Amino acid sequence: MKPSPLEIYKLLPKTNCKKCGLPNCMAFAVRLLSGQAKIEDCPDLVEREEFRENYEKLKELLGERPAAEVSLPRIDNEEACNGCGICVVVCPANARADPEVGSGKGASRKEGLIFVVVNGKVKIMDISKCRRQEDLTTCRVCEEFCPNNVIKIG
Numbered sequence: 001m002k003p004s005p006l007e008i009y010k011l012l013p014k015t016n017c018k019k020c021g022l023p024n025c026m027a028f029a030v031r032l033l034s035g036q037a038k039i040e041d042c043p044d045l046v047e048r049e050e051f052r053e054n055y056e057k058l059k060e061l062l063g064e065r066p067a068a069e070v071s072l073p074r075i076d077n078e079e080a081c082n083g084c085g086i087c088v089v090v091c092p093a094n095a096r097a098d099p100e101v102g103s104g105k106g107a108s109r110k111e112g113l114i115f116v117v118v119n120g121k122v123k124i125m126d127i128s129k130c131r132r133q134e135d136l137t138t139c140r141v142c143e144e145f146c147p148n149n150v151i152k153i154g
């Protein structure tokens with residue numbers, strides 16, 4: 001039976017030290033369960049003798065599961081793009097990176113943005129900003145809102 005996030009959490013150091021790159025141990029437990037993190041991403045768990053037993057228990061509970069691939073948006077059919085800019089405006093990560101985007105005026109700069117329209121065609125600038133990489137979000141807004149099925153995820 002699949003363990004619960006709480007069962008996993010109880011075996012972590014519970015110090016919320018953030019060395020795994022996440023805000024707290026509970027977030028790490030959730031990522032471990034979804035396969036988006038590996039036990040070894042928590043250095044204290046691996047290195048400190050007092051957590052040795054918990055480390056072994058976690059390995060048993062989670063098995064040797066490979067880390068899941070995060071599927072990210074890609075331009076699948078550039079020909080069909082008419083440069084409408086809907087993806088630029090609706091993507092929450094774009095709006096966060098540039099307030100002008102959220103106001104509907106379009107991008108005032110390219111740095112830190114995922115989508116921009118150049119010469120009437122969409123371009124992906126910085127996919128590392130996609131919310132799908134940050135947390136367990138299932139955001140597919142860009143794919144859903146593009147009227148011409150240009151953007152595909154997975």
Ligand code: SF4
Binds near residue numbers: 018019028
């Ligand atoms: S590195 Fe380990 S102890 Fe630190 S927050 Fe992440 S899971 Fe918790």
Ligand code: SF4
Binds near residue numbers: 073092
């Ligand atoms: S999946 Fe969401 S955050 Fe990622 S590029 Fe598309 S709209 Fe933006």
Ligand code: SF4
Binds near residue numbers: 087148149
């Ligand atoms: S990818 Fe889709 S939403 Fe984005 S500019 Fe092109 S047609 Fe518009």
